[in-house]
Amino acid sequence: MQPSLSPKNWFMRLGLVRYLNARPLDFAFQTDTERCTGVTCHPDTPARLVEQLLAGELDAALISSVECFRNADRLAWCDSVGVASESEVQSLLYLRRECDDLDIPVKRIYLDEGSRTTVALVRLLYLRRFGHLPECVSLPPEEIPAMLDADTAGLLIGDAALSMFKSPAGFHFHDLVTWWRSETGLPFVAALWAYPKEKAALFKDGFFESSLEWGLARMDEILARYGEEYRAYLTEALHYRLTAEDRRALAVFSGLLQEKGLL
Numbered sequence: 001m002q003p004s005l006s007p008k009n010w011f012m013r014l015g016l017v018r019y020l021n022a023r024p025l026d027f028a029f030q031t032d033t034e035r036c037t038g039v040t041c042h043p044d045t046p047a048r049l050v051e052q053l054l055a056g057e058l059d060a061a062l063i064s065s066v067e068c069f070r071n072a073d074r075l076a077w078c079d080s081v082g083v084a085s086e087s088e089v090q091s092l093l094y095l096r097r098e099c100d101d102l103d104i105p106v107k108r109i110y111l112d113e114g115s116r117t118t119v120a121l122v123r124l125l126y127l128r129r130f131g132h133l134p135e136c137v138s139l140p141p142e143e144i145p146a147m148l149d150a151d152t153a154g155l156l157i158g159d160a161a162l163s164m165f166k167s168p169a170g171f172h173f174h175d176l177v178t179w180w181r182s183e184t185g186l187p188f189v190a191a192l193w194a195y196p197k198e199k200a201a202l203f204k205d206g207f208f209e210s211s212l213e214w215g216l217a218r219m220d221e222i223l224a225r226y227g228e229e230y231r232a233y234l235t236e237a238l239h240y241r242l243t244a245e246d247r248r249a250l251a252v253f254s255g256l257l258q259e260k261g262l263l
Ligand SMILES: C=C(O[C@@H]1C=C(C(=O)O)C=C[C@H]1O)C(=O)O
Pocket: 017, 019, 021, 022, 046, 047, 063, 064, 065, 083, 089, 091, 092, 114, 115, 116, 117, 118, 119, 157, 158, 159, 161, 190, 191
């Protein structure tokens, strides 16, 4: 018999990233009601989840890795599981109209308002390549493609990026983890489970690791629900058990952001 995922007599509010990429990490919380009694799930964008976590409205949440660095005085996090990618991730995209050059500077970048980590990543990569930052404007992802013109680029993450990757009619893009790897030779970690430091004791004993194992063991069920066409995305483009190299990538990302004043 497997241990209960929720500590006894504990009512736990968990913030879940609503994009498909997070499903192996949270499938247990959403579907294994027997082992997750007392757990309530709050799906949202990563940008809103960190606000809710810091406001005390959640006990733990999957949040943008950059927000762990920014809030290291208040938050602790699990460094053994997360949303990570070796190279082409398919769902973190720097986007331009197909008729415009991807490799020249733009006047403005429209940023997916749900993102924090990839906003920092695109700023970092852009700054390293072009030596300055353009104007940056946050928008809901569904509004971004229609806003693009000869002077602008867009950043999309999650499901909106994934559908653009699969059918980019009229657009082309740089995959941001491919770009990051070409600069650093490292993988990239987009999201981590974080919680207030004073609640750290609740999340010991492999809490998030065991929910991930549960989800990975049910990959066929996840794909039956969301579509077999996402198998390579969830099992090859992404990985969830973090390696020493992933932890090194997090430290390098944090150091480079700090150096450029982007934290
Ligand atoms: C890989 C992705 O990572 C996501 C990107 C995030 C961000 O940019 O802040 C946060 C959580 C991740 O789930 C994705 O959305 O495609």
